[in-house]
Amino acid sequence: MPHTLALIALLPLVGFLLNGFFATALGGHRANERVAAIVGCAFPIAAFALTIKAFLDLQAGGFTPIVEPLYRWALIGSSSFEIAFYFDRLSAIMTLVVTGVGSVIHIYSTGYMHHDKSFGRFFAYLNLFLFFMLLLVLGRSMLVLFVGWEGVGLASYLLIGFWFDDLTNAKAGRKAFITNRIGDAGFLLGMFLLYRAFGTLDMDTINGAFLTGSGAAMIVPASLVGLLLFVGATGKSAQIPLYVWLPDAMAGPTPVSALIHAATMVTAGVYLTARMSGIYMMAPEASQVIAVVGVLTAFFAATVALVQTDIKKVLAYSTVSQLGFMFLALGVGAYGVAIFHVVTHAFFKACLFLGAGSVIHALGGEQDIRKMGGLRTKIPLTFWTFAVATAAIAGIPGLAGFFSKDEILWYAFASAKGGAPWLWGMAALTALMTAFYMFRLLWLTFMGASRMSQEVEHHVHESPISMTGVLMLLALLSAGGGYIAIPHFLEAQIPLPPIVESLAHYEQTLLIVSIVLAFAGLGLAVFMFGGPASRPESIKQALLPVHRLLSGKYFIDELYDRVIVKPVAWFSEVVLLRGSDTLLLDGSLNGLASLAQRSAGLLSRAQTGSLHLYALLVMVGIVGALLWSWRHV
Amino acid sequence: MDKVHLLLLLSGALFSLGLLGVIVRRNALVMLMCMELMLNGVNLSLVTFSQQRGDAAGAVLVFLVFVVATVEIALAIPIVLLLVRFKRSMDIDRYSDLKG
Amino acid sequence: MGAVALLSAVLMLVLREPMRVALALITTMVMLGGIYGLLGVHFIAAFQVLIYVGAVMVFMVYVIMLLEVREAPGNRRYSRWLVPGVTAFATLVGVLGISVYRSSADVLTAPGAPPFSLTQFSTAFLSQYWLEFELTSVFLVAAIVAALAVIKVSRRVHGSAPGSANG
Numbered sequence: 001m002p003h004t005l006a007l008i009a010l011l012p013l014v015g016f017l018l019n020g021f022f023a024t025a026l027g028g029h030r031a032n033e034r035v036a037a038i039v040g041c042a043f044p045i046a047a048f049a050l051t052i053k054a055f056l057d058l059q060a061g062g063f064t065p066i067v068e069p070l071y072r073w074a075l076i077g078s079s080s081f082e083i084a085f086y087f088d089r090l091s092a093i094m095t096l097v098v099t100g101v102g103s104v105i106h107i108y109s110t111g112y113m114h115h116d117k118s119f120g121r122f123f124a125y126l127n128l129f130l131f132f133m134l135l136l137v138l139g140r141s142m143l144v145l146f147v148g149w150e151g152v153g154l155a156s157y158l159l160i161g162f163w164f165d166d167l168t169n170a171k172a173g174r175k176a177f178i179t180n181r182i183g184d185a186g187f188l189l190g191m192f193l194l195y196r197a198f199g200t201l202d203m204d205t206i207n208g209a210f211l212t213g214s215g216a217a218m219i220v221p222a223s224l225v226g227l228l229l230f231v232g233a234t235g236k237s238a239q240i241p242l243y244v245w246l247p248d249a250m251a252g253p254t255p256v257s258a259l260i261h262a263a264t265m266v267t268a269g270v271y272l273t274a275r276m277s278g279i280y281m282m283a284p285e286a287s288q289v290i291a292v293v294g295v296l297t298a299f300f301a302a303t304v305a306l307v308q309t310d311i312k313k314v315l316a317y318s319t320v321s322q323l324g325f326m327f328l329a330l331g332v333g334a335y336g337v338a339i340f341h342v343v344t345h346a347f348f349k350a351c352l353f354l355g356a357g358s359v360i361h362a363l364g365g366e367q368d369i370r371k372m373g374g375l376r377t378k379i380p381l382t383f384w385t386f387a388v389a390t391a392a393i394a395g396i397p398g399l400a401g402f403f404s405k406d407e408i409l410w411y412a413f414a415s416a417k418g419g420a421p422w423l424w425g426m427a428a429l430t431a432l433m434t435a436f437y438m439f440r441l442l443w444l445t446f447m448g449a450s451r452m453s454q455e456v457e458h459h460v461h462e463s464p465i466s467m468t469g470v471l472m473l474l475a476l477l478s479a480g481g482g483y484i485a486i487p488h489f490l491e492a493q494i495p496l497p498p499i500v501e502s503l504a505h506y507e508q509t510l511l512i513v514s515i516v517l518a519f520a521g522l523g524l525a526v527f528m529f530g531g532p533a534s535r536p537e538s539i540k541q542a543l544l545p546v547h548r549l550l551s552g553k554y555f556i557d558e559l560y561d562r563v564i565v566k567p568v569a570w571f572s573e574v575v576l577l578r579g580s581d582t583l584l585l586d587g588s589l590n591g592l593a594s595l596a597q598r599s600a601g602l603l604s605r606a607q608t609g610s611l612h613l614y615a616l617l618v619m620v621g622i623v624g625a626l627l628w629s630w631r632h633v
Numbered sequence: 634m635d636k637v638h639l640l641l642l643l644s645g646a647l648f649s650l651g652l653l654g655v656i657v658r659r660n661a662l663v664m665l666m667c668m669e670l671m672l673n674g675v676n677l678s679l680v681t682f683s684q685q686r687g688d689a690a691g692a693v694l695v696f697l698v699f700v701v702a703t704v705e706i707a708l709a710i711p712i713v714l715l716l717v718r719f720k721r722s723m724d725i726d727r728y729s730d731l732k733g
Numbered sequence: 734m735g736a737v738a739l740l741s742a743v744l745m746l747v748l749r750e751p752m753r754v755a756l757a758l759i760t761t762m763v764m765l766g767g768i769y770g771l772l773g774v775h776f777i778a779a780f781q782v783l784i785y786v787g788a789v790m791v792f793m794v795y796v797i798m799l800l801e802v803r804e805a806p807g808n809r810r811y812s813r814w815l816v817p818g819v820t821a822f823a824t825l826v827g828v829l830g831i832s833v834y835r836s837s838a839d840v841l842t843a844p845g846a847p848p849f850s851l852t853q854f855s856t857a858f859l860s861q862y863w864l865e866f867e868l869t870s871v872f873l874v875a876a877i878v879a880a881l882a883v884i885k886v887s888r889r890v891h892g893s894a895p896g897s898a899n900g
Contacts, residue, residue, distance in 0.1 A: 611655075611664075612655070612656050612657075612818075615652060615655040615656045616656045616817055616818055616821060618652065619649075619652050619653070619656065619818070619821045619822065619825055620821050622652075622825060623821065623824050623825050623828055626825075626828045626829065626832060627828060629832075630832075638833055638834070639735065640735070640768070641833045642829070642830060642833055643735045643738065643739060645826065645829035645830070645833065646739060646742070646826060646829075647738070647739070647742055647761070649822055649825045649826050649829065650742045650743065650745070650746060650822075651742075652822070652825075653746065653818055653819065653821075653822040654745060654746050656818035656821075657746060657815050657818045657819075658746065660751055662751050662793065662796065662797055662800070663745075663751050663754050665793070666745065666751075666754055666755060666758050666793060667745065667746075669758060669785070669789065669793075670742060670745065670758060670761065673761065673762060673765055673785070676765070676781070677765060677768065680769055680772060680774060680777060681772075683774075684772050684773070684774065689861075689862075690862065692774065692777060693862040693865050694865070695777055695780075696777075696780070696865070696869070697865050697868065697869060699780055699781075699784050699785070700869040700872050700873065701872065702784075702785070702789060703784060703788060703789060703873075703876075704872050704873065704875070704876040706789045706792060706793070707792075707876045707879075707880060708876060708879050708880065708883070710792065710793070710796050711880065711883040711887075712883070713796075714796070714799075714800070715883070715886070715887055717800060
């Protein structure tokens with residue numbers, strides 16, 4: 001069927017328009033909630049069905065990429081900008097994840113957002129997000145990708161600040177958007193360079209040129225372009241230094257955190273880098289930078305997650321950390337492995353976030369884990385799904401996370417394209433920390449004695465089937481998702497990096513180390529938090545300054561505020577607002593006006609109203625005219 | 634100094650005297666009369682030129698000036714009348730409502 | 734004759750009473766009429782006396798007599814612009830004189846032999862200069878209309894029998 005790809009992208013847009021125009025006014029009303037929910041969920045599910053069909057078509061065609069031109073957007077001079085869709089193995093995987101996980105999160109939201117006064121608006125925004133995300137992953141040219149890139153940024157802003165009556169939420173949305181835009185500057189510069197060299201922004205063409213080393217690819221400094229594109233990725237995918245928006249983004253409703261800030265939007269940067277792998281294969285310097293930034297981000301975020309007390313914040317920093325892992329993989333040339341981790345991460349992180357949402361829902365809004373505990377028996381479904389997902393992220397063998405994370409660690413160590421022992425070392429330490437803080441979260445939330453207040457405890461109840469059903473599905477995927485051998489599936493398109501010969505035999509060793517680390521983390525957490533509460537307390541007291549540093553998130557936000565935000569604000573206020581705008585512009589305009597007024601006042605003094613004077617002036621004028629006529633005599 | 638020059642001088646003098654009268658005299662009616670004087674001066678010079686060149690155009694203009702003068706008087710005097718009724722004075726200097 | 738005209742014009746400016754000023758003006762006009770006659774353009778002279786003296790000045794005299802009664806005695810004669818006025822006047826006369834002297838002139842034709850007669854004038858007026866002719870008619874109509882308007886205004890304002898503002 002023609003235009004399948006276009007339809008996949010456009011169906012959610014239709015949902016957005018319908019819900020946006022009709023449901024908002026009546027959102028919250030019982031009957032219309034149902035309509036909004038049906039409209040909101042039907043389109044993503046339809047898109048998912050179409051994606052499966054497209055995938056089958058792709059498979060039938062022997063996996064040659066499907067190109068689907070849609071519309072010529074602009075013709076400027078001799079360059080034409082087309083909107084076209086492109087479907088190959090990489091896009092297929094991404095689209096399946098986006099539509100699949102997206103659809104189930106929509107279903108979850110019908111339960112979570114029940115009785116919210118802006119029910120319809122929520123689904124409208126979610127559909128809008130899906131539309132842009134699909135543009136991003138299905139686009140053939142970087143231009144379409146960028147449209148999607150910006151669009152998901154917009155949707156993210158709208159959804160983070162969804163409950164905008166609270167100013168903090170609105171501010172968080174704004175912070176996300178602005179930080180994104182800073183990264184986009186780098187992205188744009190990279191795109192400009194590419195366009196200038198190739199005259200087109202079609203990613204397949206560009207990649208091919210780089211891989212075969214044809215003419216134009218030689219002119220463009222691959223590392224520079226690679227770095228610029230990576231700057232964009234740091235903004236969107238929350239790496240150092242532009243990660244600061246992600247923890248604040250937890251102000252949005254939990255399904256948003258799950259969909260956008262765990263499963264899909266934040267992986268856009270990873271997708272971009274994997275898609276442009278041709279460039280990065282020719283740019284070892286840029287790749288090295290990516291790997292280092294990735295591993296540092298992973299390590300750094302994990303340390304902060306160790307001491308966070310808000311359930312969503314722990315997961316947020318965990319996301320930043322896992323994204324760091326993905327970039328580490330990208331940096332050492334293991335593009336397919338990074339995508340593998342994207343997929344498994346989507347499963348277990350979405351499950352974790354939605355589970356957290358279920359907990360918050362059960363507790364009537366409480367998010368502080370110090371006030372939880374003992375929920376295992378009260379909300380068992382949530383508990384078990386959460387536990388499975390936690391085990392997955394920690395890397396317990398057999399579950400999805402284990403496979404992807406282990407591959408990353410292996411390539412970090414042994415890849416011939418930049419792998420190094422120290423990279424592996426930091427990553428391994430991070431993995432240990434990941435296991436630790438995730439099990440800490442699990443224990444503090446669900447196990448042990450209850451630390452809840454009486455009335456909260458009284459109201460604890462399991463979530464409706466719309467929520468728990470999704471949780472179960474995602475837990476299953478977290479468990480079994482690792483068996484889909486994605487790196488090998490992608491290998492036909494994006495080759496895996498070669499292994500340094502001398503290190504090849506370490507593979508088994510490292511595998512065992514990974515397993516040990518996972519269980520060590522589990523054990524440590526149980527030791528710390530499974531026993532009396534005094535144990536974590538005494539450790540905390542012993543390391544108080546470190547603890548303070550970590551819970552203050554290294555005070556990076558404060559640093560940014562002082563070094564960047566305040567000077568810019570000062571500049572805008574004083575120089576631009578008062579100086580230029582008020583002084584120059586208003587001043588010159590008002591000055592002109594008052595000049596006109598004053599001169600008019602002066603001139604009007606001549607209007608004395610005395611006829612005699614006028615007549616005198618007439619006489620003087622005549623004299624003057626006559627005198628002037630003498631010039632020619 | 635021949636005749637033409639004299640006549641022209643006289644015409645100029647009449648005109649200037651009339652203008653001076655407008656400047657100098659205070660009474661509204663007197664000012665009007667001075668304006669008549671100006672018109673007469675102009676008429677004289679027109680006639681002189683017309684004679685000199687043998688052209689009928691001058692005479693036509695003279696006729697036009699007659700008509701204009703008549704019309705002007707016909708309208709100016711009622712206006713002055715009305716104004717005087719309001720202001721109760723014929724002193725031009727008191728009429729400064731258009732000031733500023 | 735010219736000298737008398739000039740003298741009476743000066744008198745106009747000097748005399749105190751408006752009535753006397755009017756008489757001086759009449760003198761000037763009559764003298765001018767005489768000058769026209771001497772120049773040979775008799776019909777213009779006739780017009781001058783008829784229109785100016787006969788209609789315009791009569792009207793003025795009439796109005797002066799009407800308003801005389803209300804005039805507050807002891808008014809100052811001259812406005813405050815006397816000195817500058819006279820100065821400008823002197824300048825003007827000087828400039829005009831110099832202009833006249835600088836210009837060249839043909840000798841005037843002998844009086845008694847008019848270069849154009851009334852017939853010639855009328856024909857010219859109605860054929861070549863017909864526009865001016867029409868303009869005069871328009872002017873007169875406009876004057877009548879304006880006069881009527883003034884009557885209306887004065888009636889509205891004063892609400893009683895109108896004044897004598899009738900041409």
